[in-house]
Each structure stands twice: as C-alpha cells, then as structure tokens.
Amino acid sequence: MRRCNRAGGTGIAAMLLVTALLSGCAGRPADTIDLAALDTGDYGVEPLEVPDSGDLRRGRILESVRMTEALIDPVEVDPVLRSSADAVGLLPLPTPAKVASIVLAEQVGDVLERHGMLAGAAVTGADIEPGTDRPAVGTARVLLVLVLRFPDTAAAQRAAREIDAADAAMNRDNVPIAIPDHPAAHGHWRPGVPTLAASIAHESYVVNVLAGDTAPDSAVLGDLVARAMDTQIRRLREFVPTPPDRIADLPLDPDGLVRRMIPQAPRRWEYPAVTAMSSQRTAGWEATAQVSGVSFGPRATYLRGNRKQPLIAEASAVSGFNQLRRYADPAAARTAFDGQVRFNLDGGLLPVEGPVGVPDVRCLENPDLDLLSLTRFVCHVHYGRDLVTLFAREVGSARQRAAAQYGLLVNGG
Incomplete structure (x- = not known):
C-alpha cells in the first residue's frame, strides 16, 4: 500500500503554505509613478506577447x-x-x-x-x-x-x-x-x-x-x-473535455494572468511546466510538485490555497515559486495583502526595505532559511484586484523583481 514521509516545513513547502493564505494594498495612483525610472534589473515592465500554441x-x-x-x-x-x-x-x-x-x-x-x-x-x-x-x-x-x-x-x-x-x-x-x-x-x-x-x-x-x-x-x-x-x-459529468486533436491548440494564457507575472528568466515567456519536488517511488499523498506558467480558475484556486480562509481569490496564476491571485475588487485585494504581511510577521519573518519609489509592496526575510535558499526573501506586490507573492535568494534581486512586478501589473490592463 501507499505511505507518507516526513518533511521539514522551513523550506519551500512552508513558503508555499504562506502564499496559500492571503495578501493586498492600495497606494498612490499609478500615473504618479515613472515606471521607466524603476530599478528592475533585467526584467521589463511591459507584459510579453503570448506565444502561439501548437505544442x-x-x-x-x-x-x-x-x-x-x-x-x-x-x-x-x-x-x-x-x-x-x-x-x-x-x-x-x-x-x-x-x-x-x-x-x-x-x-x-x-x-x-x-x-x-x-x-x-x-x-x-x-x-x-x-x-x-x-x-x-x-x-x-x-x-x-x-x-x-x-x-x-x-x-x-x-x-x-x-x-x-x-x-x-x-x-x-x-x-x-x-x-x-x-x-x-x-x-x-x-x-x-x-x-x-x-x-x-x-x-x-x-x-x-x-x-x-x-x-x-x-x-x-x-x-x-x-x-x-x-x-x-x-x-x-459537468466537464467538457478538449477533443484529443485540439489539445495541442489550447491557448497558453486564456485568462491573461501569466503575462502579468515576471517570468523566471527575464523577458522570456513562462511556458507551462510541472516538476516533481519529491523522490518518492511508492504511491501515496506525500509527494508534491511545482507548477509554473499556468492559471487556475476559482475552484482550483480555492483547493490549492488555505481552504478555511473566508477571503478567496477568484483566479490565480503561478510562475516558478511566484503566485498571482486575483480578487473580486481592489478592497478585497488590500485586505488580503494586509493579512498576508501580518501572517508573515507573526510567523517570524523580518521586514526589509522594498524597492524605492514603489507603493503597495512589502518585502520580508525568513532568517531561518539558508543564505542560498531561493525563497529566503519574499515580497508581496498589490495593484488593483491583483496580488503577487514572489520570492528571491538575495534582497537586491527581490527588490528588482518586485519593482518589475508592480510595473507589469500596472501595464497589464
């Protein structure tokens, strides 16, 4: 039969639990910010064109x-x-x-x-x-x-x-x-x-x-x-499957959410991927995977998140470890933002300075993680109905990614 393994919660799995909770915030109007002046490193602030399907x-x-x-x-x-x-x-x-x-x-x-x-x-x-x-x-x-x-x-x-x-x-x-x-x-x-x-x-x-x-x-x-x-x-019985000969033609970004997120590689489209995060070889519920380059509807968004939270996003998207959640309105996103930051602070994360000149961004550091951990720094970025939680190994990279992410949300329409 199948079995379950033990796993530590101070690494990626624990941070995924954090992003499954909540986040949001509203600040200065976007038209008062010169997006071109932001320090975004190699990342751009204009959403990429969605590539053709056919794969x-x-x-x-x-x-x-x-x-x-x-x-x-x-x-x-x-x-x-x-x-x-x-x-x-x-x-x-x-x-x-x-x-x-x-x-x-x-x-x-x-x-x-x-x-x-x-x-x-x-x-x-x-x-x-x-x-x-x-x-x-x-x-x-x-x-x-x-x-x-x-x-x-x-x-x-x-x-x-x-x-x-x-x-x-x-x-x-x-x-x-x-x-x-x-x-x-x-x-x-x-x-x-x-x-x-x-x-x-x-x-x-x-x-x-x-x-x-x-x-x-x-x-x-x-x-x-x-x-x-x-x-x-x-x-x-309620599901309408895609005909087998049309599966290759499914659109890469049907909800327009993936294009609003920073990709893992600057200025390169984040294609759909599913990567196993466990070496288990016995059937069971202990394994998990990283999903990237896709968006989820309301039901899947709920099931992927904290199912006991009263404030549930209407849709979501993932790019690497980063996650976007779309709420019913900006007020709901702000409430989610405040809740996420509060949850992080209560959990022992330490506030760090975010990107200069960017409102509605809060960055934090997890001191319990190794200096080389890809998720040591986390930033929450809010604009309109959207809230993005993104991760980085270094604080400088976290700030640049957060600034670029804010620009993408503003320019994403």
Whole structure:
C-alpha cells in the first residue's frame, strides 16, 4: 500500500503554505509613478506577447489544468476533510511519468502509457492541518482523488483494472476488496493497515481513490472510497473535455494572468511546466510538485490555497515559486495583502526595505532559511484586484523583481 514521509516545513513547502493564505494594498495612483525610472534589473515592465500554441506536450499540461476545475472538494465526501494533505492540495498531472513520480507507484506509469493517458489531476483532503509533517499513515483521515483521462471508454476500463493490479503487486500482503455499490471498481488493501486504494472507470476517465484513516477498518475505508467515487463521477459529468486533436491548440494564457507575472528568466515567456519536488517511488499523498506558467480558475484556486480562509481569490496564476491571485475588487485585494504581511510577521519573518519609489509592496526575510535558499526573501506586490507573492535568494534581486512586478501589473490592463 501507499505511505507518507516526513518533511521539514522551513523550506519551500512552508513558503508555499504562506502564499496559500492571503495578501493586498492600495497606494498612490499609478500615473504618479515613472515606471521607466524603476530599478528592475533585467526584467521589463511591459507584459510579453503570448506565444502561439501548437505544442502537444504543453497542451496536455493545459488540459490537466482545465481538469482541476472538475475535481471535487474533499469536504463533499466527508466534512472533516477541510485541509489539504500537503502545502499544495491540488495538482495537474499531464503525463504517465508525472503521475508515477508524484502520486502513484512507479510501476503504474507503464500502464498509463500503454493505454494512452491524455491528461490528469489530483486533489487531497485531510482532517488535520498541513504543517511541518505530512500526515503519516494511521494519524489522520486522508483522501486522495486522482482523475485520469484516456482516449476512450475501453482504454479507461483496461487502465482501471491494471492500475489496481500494479499498485496491489507492490506488497504481497495486499488483498482484493470490493467497494460498496461499485461492482466495476477494482480495490485492494493490506489487512491491519488503515489505507485502501481503488480505481473505477467512468466513460473515458479513471477515478483512482486512496483513503486513509486512524484505524484499519475496511468497512469505514470502503465507504469513504465509495462516496468519493460517487461524488467525483457526478462532477465529471459537468466537464467538457478538449477533443484529443485540439489539445495541442489550447491557448497558453486564456485568462491573461501569466503575462502579468515576471517570468523566471527575464523577458522570456513562462511556458507551462510541472516538476516533481519529491523522490518518492511508492504511491501515496506525500509527494508534491511545482507548477509554473499556468492559471487556475476559482475552484482550483480555492483547493490549492488555505481552504478555511473566508477571503478567496477568484483566479490565480503561478510562475516558478511566484503566485498571482486575483480578487473580486481592489478592497478585497488590500485586505488580503494586509493579512498576508501580518501572517508573515507573526510567523517570524523580518521586514526589509522594498524597492524605492514603489507603493503597495512589502518585502520580508525568513532568517531561518539558508543564505542560498531561493525563497529566503519574499515580497508581496498589490495593484488593483491583483496580488503577487514572489520570492528571491538575495534582497537586491527581490527588490528588482518586485519593482518589475508592480510595473507589469500596472501595464497589464
């Protein structure tokens, strides 16, 4: 079965938790600022032109991002599952290799490749707050729901059966188990271990569920899996997938948010990417990934953030570790900005001087991080409805990036 590992919270995962909370601010009118006079280093203040699409690899990432809007909120299955199981509780998973290296067992990757997986996405829920340690097996109620898309129903049915078989073969103590009210599901568990995994095909999709609890009760686990399958299948009926021959043509920046963010490399478009941030080779909810160069809709934005916050952004985008959040109005963004800065200060971050001549920017330093850490310095930049949290290794770079980011928000329309 699957397992969870321990991970420290003073590095990237902890900072991702910080950006998942809130931020905003309003200051002098933008027309009183000479953007050309700002020290932005090699970064520009004019949004880049969005490149043409036509790349299947990137298109699969974009389709997987579209699928995140079709994922359930785990509280729909069980009201106690109000937190994510990790710093980032939702992920697009565009290829068999990403699924195998981030969520499922390594051996499952061959199954997904063989049956032509097109795109995928996963969401997690837990009844404890994510923190310095991810939920270990037996310490919490945890749910992971993974949705994978295949070319047709027949491929999905074969994949569902073989995914379960490959996962079960990871441990000789695993035994088959039926899922209540789902005779077509394929499931297994290890008696005495409080986890259960199962897969079921629905049209051209496979819904894979991993449930964990504090006691090895197969009836309780089976009921949790069954409810998750019911809920996810109902939501999938509302999703309109992109035809396979149109996936390569999906627009790179459909909401115009990526172009409003500084790219990782100055003046170069931030193309869609999903990068594993764990070396785990056993299926489970302990792995995570860095997503970059994409924007998320309201549901995915909520599921990726702090799900208990009353002030939720309407959309979001990511570029490297940097994150943009768009709120309903400037007042909401200001409230979010103030809350984010206050949260950072309460958490022990130290204020540092921001870029000269730029309003609505607050920069801070995390003294607990190594001097070479890419996230040692954090700046929050607010303009209008948008709030950007960005990171840097050095304070000078942080100031330049923050100044450039403010210019991009002003010029981005």
